[in-house]
Amino acid sequence: MEISRGLPSVGQTDADHAPPGGAAAEQHALPGFEAVARLATHALGVPLVALLLGDGSTFWYTPPGQSGTLALDDTLLAACRRIAHHGVAEIVADAREDARFLAPGTDPAHATVGFFACEPVFGLDGQRLGVLFVVDRRPRLALANGEQAALRDAAALAGTGAALRSYLNRIDPSTRLPHRYAFFADLAAQLAHGVGTAWLTAIEIAPVARFNAFVRAMGHTYADALVRATAERVQAWTTPGMQLYMVAPTRLAVLLPGAHGAPSPARLDALVAALREPVDCLGITLSLQPGVGLLEVEAHELRGGDPLRRVMNASWIAMGTPSGWTVYNRSDDERQRQEFFLVTELAAALSDGTELELHYQPRVALENNRCVALEALARWRHPTLGPVSPGTFVPLAEQAGLIRGLTDWVFDHGLAQLAAWQREGLDVRLSLNVSSIDLDATLESRLAAAARRHGVPLNRLELEFTEGTAIYHNELTRNALVALREAGVGIAIDDFGIGYSNLDALRRMPASSLKIDQSLVRGLGNRRHDAAIVRAMVALGHELGFRVVMEGVETASVLAAVRDMECDEVQGYHIAMPMPAAEVAGWLRGQAARDGASC
Numbered sequence: 001m002e003i004s005r006g007l008p009s010v011g012q013t014d015a016d017h018a019p020p021g022g023a024a025a026e027q028h029a030l031p032g033f034e035a036v037a038r039l040a041t042h043a044l045g046v047p048l049v050a051l052l053l054g055d056g057s058t059f060w061y062t063p064p065g066q067s068g069t070l071a072l073d074d075t076l077l078a079a080c081r082r083i084a085h086h087g088v089a090e091i092v093a094d095a096r097e098d099a100r101f102l103a104p105g106t107d108p109a110h111a112t113v114g115f116f117a118c119e120p121v122f123g124l125d126g127q128r129l130g131v132l133f134v135v136d137r138r139p140r141l142a143l144a145n146g147e148q149a150a151l152r153d154a155a156a157l158a159g160t161g162a163a164l165r166s167y168l169n170r171i172d173p174s175t176r177l178p179h180r181y182a183f184f185a186d187l188a189a190q191l192a193h194g195v196g197t198a199w200l201t202a203i204e205i206a207p208v209a210r211f212n213a214f215v216r217a218m219g220h221t222y223a224d225a226l227v228r229a230t231a232e233r234v235q236a237w238t239t240p241g242m243q244l245y246m247v248a249p250t251r252l253a254v255l256l257p258g259a260h261g262a263p264s265p266a267r268l269d270a271l272v273a274a275l276r277e278p279v280d281c282l283g284i285t286l287s288l289q290p291g292v293g294l295l296e297v298e299a300h301e302l303r304g305g306d307p308l309r310r311v312m313n314a315s316w317i318a319m320g321t322p323s324g325w326t327v328y329n330r331s332d333d334e335r336q337r338q339e340f341f342l343v344t345e346l347a348a349a350l351s352d353g354t355e356l357e358l359h360y361q362p363r364v365a366l367e368n369n370r371c372v373a374l375e376a377l378a379r380w381r382h383p384t385l386g387p388v389s390p391g392t393f394v395p396l397a398e399q400a401g402l403i404r405g406l407t408d409w410v411f412d413h414g415l416a417q418l419a420a421w422q423r424e425g426l427d428v429r430l431s432l433n434v435s436s437i438d439l440d441a442t443l444e445s446r447l448a449a450a451a452r453r454h455g456v457p458l459n460r461l462e463l464e465f466t467e468g469t470a471i472y473h474n475e476l477t478r479n480a481l482v483a484l485r486e487a488g489v490g491i492a493i494d495d496f497g498i499g500y501s502n503l504d505a506l507r508r509m510p511a512s513s514l515k516i517d518q519s520l521v522r523g524l525g526n527r528r529h530d531a532a533i534v535r536a537m538v539a540l541g542h543e544l545g546f547r548v549v550m551e552g553v554e555t556a557s558v559l560a561a562v563r564d565m566e567c568d569e570v571q572g573y574h575i576a577m578p579m580p581a582a583e584v585a586g587w588l589r590g591q592a593a594r595d596g597a598s599c
């Protein structure tokens with residue numbers, strides 16, 4: 001026990017009493033204990049007050065200036081525990097002779113406890129919750145009537161605090177629903193005494209980002225009211241024996257009684273339908289996008305708080321599904337864990353930089369076989385996982401808010417390389433992939449800053465946006481694109497033909513090139529491939545004033561087919577594989593020699 005002179009010493013220990021399921025034992029302090037103990041020390045003139053509760057937790061108090069002279073040491077604590085076990089009032093006027101208060105082998109002349117009294121502590125419903133102790137160094141004759149009354153009053157107040165604490169330890173104050181620790185305690189109890197398995201249902205009220213947006217816009221009162229309204233709908237769905245819990249700020253869970261089994265699909269559809277009904281919350285109507293997850297738990301799976309994590313994993317996935325509910329699936333879980341791992345590793349790789357690299361793939365003009373541009377493609381070699389494809393890590397970076405870091409890294413390294421090639425006398429353009437998330441008012445200045453840093457003219461650069469950018473573009477993104485074009489930067493619409501472009505939006509994109517997606521190109525030249533669609537796309541691109549590029553030209557027959565379609569430029573394995581920077585100069589010189597052209 002920590003001892004401090006001059007200040008009151010207040011302490012609390014929780015017994016070996018972690019909630020089942022392994023969740024951290026974040027028990028509440030005992031409301032009002034310090035005030036009660038201070039009053040008791042004044043009224044009784046004692047230097048130590050202690051409270052032992054039936055759940056094993058212990059609280060103690062010594063007034064200022066008294067600390068250190070009498071401590072709740074192991075011997076005293078053991079004596080208190082033994083006495084608390086009987087739970088009855090007791091006064092020991094001279095404790096020096098009482099073996100319970102003497103450490104084994106201690107001479108009574110050196111006894112530290114002289115006087116001892118205790119009073120049982122009851123909860124609001126009369127249930128015995130623990131015992132309150134007062135201890136003095138010197139023996140006393142007895143307690144005066146007023147002192148005895150003061151001890152009883154202190155015990156009564158401690159009982160109120162203990163009742164409040166146990167309420168706080170179970171009940172979420174906003175929804176008045178039992179919370180996460182209660183959920184684990186009840187789940188463990190059910191698995192121990194029931195049929196050995198239990199079905200859990202978790203309800204994700206709304207994506208956390210959206211929920212936080214509610215809080216920012218409307219305040220906590222509104223968010224609390226929204227959660228309560230949702231909880232009422234879930235409560236209305238439950239049947240007798242099901243218990244609803246508030247397990248996290250945006251998550252509810254239902255524990256189904258042991259014999260219940262999984263809810264039927266129709267019942268789950270009904271729950272999702274009820275939750276998707278617009279909510280009128282404090283006069284504002286809004287619709288939620290809930291997710292309902294299901295999990296069957298067995299007793300041996302309780303450790304580590306894992307059941308809740310797993311069922312919430314299912315409810316999170318369910319948010320993005322048409323039905324809005326799903327049963328826990330181990331492979332989805334593994335995938336999400338892997339993604340989480342990758343995101344943290346990618347963040348580290350971005351700050352370190354040594355695992356990332358750019359490869360470059362040439363794009364060639366059909367009219368003269370010249371290399372029009374080199375497309376920079378990010379490569380990530382993880383130290384244990386090996387190469388991770390950009391098709392995997394770029395979308396993750398977008399979801400995890402890391403894409404700006406990646407884009408800035410690509411700008412910096414790509415432009416440094418371009419500057420190096422320029423110094424070698426290679427006059428190439430560089431094409432950089434950019435996420436639509438990057439497309440805002442700062443993009444032009446980010447690129448311009450990198451160009452200045454490396455002494456590269458902006459008209460040697462091109463940015464590639466995917467077709468989706470055209471769909472979602474608005475006045476703001478259009479202005480950002482126009483600013484880039486005016487600065488001389490080329491704009492390419494990447495992966496065209498697989499999204500659902502709004503042709504009007506496409507027409508208004510200030511782009512210079514249209515890159516037709518490789519999935520449409522790869523099969524050209526074999527008889528079953530519908531070349532008419534690609535041909536129409538080429539015509540459309542030309543009509544809109546773009547240069548048309550074919551991606552994914554893998555074979556000579558595809559190259560022949562696209563030549564026939566009068567497209568402008570080609571890129572693909574048949575022309576060149578993406579290659580490390582060190583191989584680029586050799587390839588460019590070889591190409592110039594092969595075709596009598598130079599880049």
Ligand code: C2E
Pocket residue numbers: 361376377378389390391394407410433434435464494495518551552553554571572573574578
């Ligand atoms: P993309 O921009 O459409 O890049 C072309 C992809 O097709 C590259 O895949 C390239 O290696 C591959 N490819 C090139 N020629 C052929 C071919 O003939 N046949 C086939 N089957 N594939 C070919 P990669 O490097 O795996 O990149 C995939 C996507 O990841 C890129 O598609 C791009 O959208 C994204 N990406 C790559 N690097 C970056 C980056 O630095 N930033 C951003 N935002 N996205 C990037």
Ligand code: MG
Pocket residue numbers: 375433464494
């Ligand atoms: Mg690209």
Ligand code: MG
Pocket residue numbers: 494495515517518551
């Ligand atoms: Mg592409």
